[in-house]
Amino acid sequence: MKIAILPGDGIGPEIMAQARRVLDVLDLRFEFEEAAVGGAAYDAHGHPLPEATLALAQAADAVLFGAVGDWKYDMLERALRPEQAILGLRRSLGLFANFRPAICYEQLTHASSLKPELVAGLDILIIRELTGDIYFGQPRGRRTSPDGAFAGAPEAFDTMRYTRPEVERIARVAFEAARKRAKRLTSVDKANVLETSQFWRDAVVAVHADYPDVQLDHMYVDNAAMQLVKEPKRFDVVVTGNMFGDILSDEAAMLTGSIGMLPSASLNASGKGLYEPSHGSAPDIAGKNAANPLATILSAAMMLRYSLDQAEAAARIESAVQHVLASGLRTADIWSAGTTKVGTVEMGDAVVAALGGTTKKAIKS
Numbered sequence: 001m002k003i004a005i006l007p008g009d010g011i012g013p014e015i016m017a018q019a020r021r022v023l024d025v026l027d028l029r030f031e032f033e034e035a036a037v038g039g040a041a042y043d044a045h046g047h048p049l050p051e052a053t054l055a056l057a058q059a060a061d062a063v064l065f066g067a068v069g070d071w072k073y074d075m076l077e078r079a080l081r082p083e084q085a086i087l088g089l090r091r092s093l094g095l096f097a098n099f100r101p102a103i104c105y106e107q108l109t110h111a112s113s114l115k116p117e118l119v120a121g122l123d124i125l126i127i128r129e130l131t132g133d134i135y136f137g138q139p140r141g142r143r144t145s146p147d148g149a150f151a152g153a154p155e156a157f158d159t160m161r162y163t164r165p166e167v168e169r170i171a172r173v174a175f176e177a178a179r180k181r182a183k184r185l186t187s188v189d190k191a192n193v194l195e196t197s198q199f200w201r202d203a204v205v206a207v208h209a210d211y212p213d214v215q216l217d218h219m220y221v222d223n224a225a226m227q228l229v230k231e232p233k234r235f236d237v238v239v240t241g242n243m244f245g246d247i248l249s250d251e252a253a254m255l256t257g258s259i260g261m262l263p264s265a266s267l268n269a270s271g272k273g274l275y276e277p278s279h280g281s282a283p284d285i286a287g288k289n290a291a292n293p294l295a296t297i298l299s300a301a302m303m304l305r306y307s308l309d310q311a312e313a314a315a316r317i318e319s320a321v322q323h324v325l326a327s328g329l330r331t332a333d334i335w336s337a338g339t340t341k342v343g344t345v346e347m348g349d350a351v352v353a354a355l356g357g358t359t360k361k362a363i364k365s
């Protein structure tokens with residue numbers, strides 16, 4: 001099993017180092033190969049997604065990705081900015097299905113901005129279509145407004161569009177995922193206003209015929225945003241388009257308290273995936289041994305489950321993380337009175353130890 005390791009920028013290399021240690025301790029046969037991506041790749045090779053990095057990602061069975069970005073690259077033209085590497089990888093690998101679980105661990109309910117009783121036991125899976133919609137639709141651009149009340153004024157425009165096969169394939173992925181969980185799927189759209197959304201809804205309803213055991217309902221995106229903070233536990237699996245999913249998955253992430261806890265997976269039609277924490281490169285805490293590595297470690301677990309057919313090893317990692325949280329260890333982002341604050345490396349040590357591995361400290365002594 002060949003795994004491409006792309007640490008990236010900011011806290012990327014620090015959190016990736018801990019995920020690597022956790023994978024190493026599992027005693028599975030992995031071949032790791034590392035390459036630069038994002039700002040680090042721009043600095044070294046003049047491009048955020050160099051050809052060699054893309055070739056490695058294409059050849060690997062799965063890609064484990066840290067995070068990219070730093071404010072110092074903000075002045076670069078858009079095509080050279082670190083974040084373009086993510087878009088390039090999604091496009092080239094055909095990663096159309098983004099899985100974002102939002103799980104509120106029992107020990108962390110206080111970290112949520114919602115009342116504990118609303119989030120205790122929360123376990124939602126948001127599935128976002130990742131390669132279509134208004135983010136990629138053409139035409140887009142700036143021009144002189146051709147009509148309307150402000151004809152002749154400068155304007156900008158983007159195009160929201162989906163083809164039927166694009167909606168059907170993400171709907172199938174979502175129904176399959178719901179089947180493995182509580183068998184409830186909510187499709188989120190804005191069908192009362194948008195033609196694209198009505199089209200989306202029609203396609204999802206048609207696919208539902210193949211999944212009669214899954215309960216399907218539809219919700220407008222504004223209501224979904226409201227329900228996520230009012231009664232989040234009503235959801236099991238949510239499927240939605242690229243833009244609505246972008247916004248709702250971040251909202252759902254915050255229900256759980258810290259973005260430092262949340263993994264994600266982006267899959268293509270053959271099950272190959274790119275796995276990354278839901279957060280960014282956190283330049284404000286980079287190099288301080290302060291980042292929470294658990295989102296990356298849990299992303300590695302998702303990689304084992306969804307791309308490498310190692311569900312048992314994935315479950316071992318997830319229960320090791322639960323064990324470490326139960327023992328009271330916390331990085332700064334999830335710390336609260338009565339728990340023990342630790343750094344990135346120490347959190348990695350604890351997960352490795354919970355898996356029965358040797359920690360760095362033990363090696364030293």
Ligand code: NAD
Binds near residue numbers: 011276281284292
């Ligand atoms: P961010 O997610 O990097 O950070 C937001 C806040 O969360 C910061 O206070 C940060 O310290 C904290 N945080 C994030 N991850 C954490 C972790 N593991 N442990 C503890 N605290 C953590 O978002 P931002 O500040 O808006 O963006 C910073 C850079 O990251 C930008 O250049 C942005 O473009 C980029 N970014 C990259 C990705 C990606 O690589 N997939 C995603 C989002 C943002």
